[in-house]
Amino acid sequence: AQSVTQLDSHVSVSEGTPVLLRCNYSSSYSPSLFWYVQHPNKGLQLLLKYTSAATLVKGINGFEAEFKKSETSFHLTKPSAHMSDAAEYFCVVSVLRGSNYQLIWGAGTKLIIKP
C-alpha cells in the first residue's frame, strides 16, 4: 500500500539559512509525488510536482525537491529561508484507484523561521 512519512513534525531554521524538509514514501510502482504548502488558516498551494520526468524538480518560491528512487525519498529544499516561508508543508503521493487518482497525505512539517 502507498504511504508517506514526513520525518520531522517541526523544523526550525534561521532566516537566510538552508531549509531541508524530509519525506519518504512507500509505493508499489513509480509514483507521482507532490509538495503542498499551507499558510496559517489558509488553503493549500501546490509547490511542486514530480511525475517521472527529471528527478530534480523546481517549484515556486525557490523550493526544489529531488526524487531518489533508491532511497524512496522526496526531500524538499531551499537554499535560503525567508520569513514568508513559515508555514506547514505536506508531502503527498498520488494513488490510482479505479479510474481516478487519489492523494495520500503525510502528516505535515511545520517550518519555523527565526529572525
Add this chain to the structure above:
Amino acid sequence: DGGITQSPKYLFRKEGQNVTLSCEQNLNHDAMYWYRQDPGQGLRLIYYSQIVNDFQKGDIAEGYSVSREKKESFPLTVTSAQKNPTAFYLCASSIDPGSETQYFGPGTRLLVL
C-alpha cells in the same frame, strides 16, 4: 479570477444539528473533493465526485453526506451522526478524475458548541 470558494470561513454547530459547508468552483473542473484536516495529521478524504450527479465515499465518509447537482457546486453536510466534527474542512477540484493535480479552496473551520 478563477478559483474555488468555500463559505463560511468559520461555522459553529450545536450538538445534534446538521450543518452544510459550501464549495463552489469556476474552473470548469469535472472532479471535486472534500477533505478533513485535524492537527498533526495529513488530510483525509471524505467524499469525491468525478462528474455531475455522481459521488463516491472516501476513507472517512461516515457522518457526512454530499450532493453534486451542478458542475460548479459540491456542498458537504456534516450530520449529527458525525461524533467528532470539529476540524478544518477543505474542498478541492481537478480538471478531471484522471488528473493528479488538485486545487484547493481556503477552507472552513467547523466548531461544535
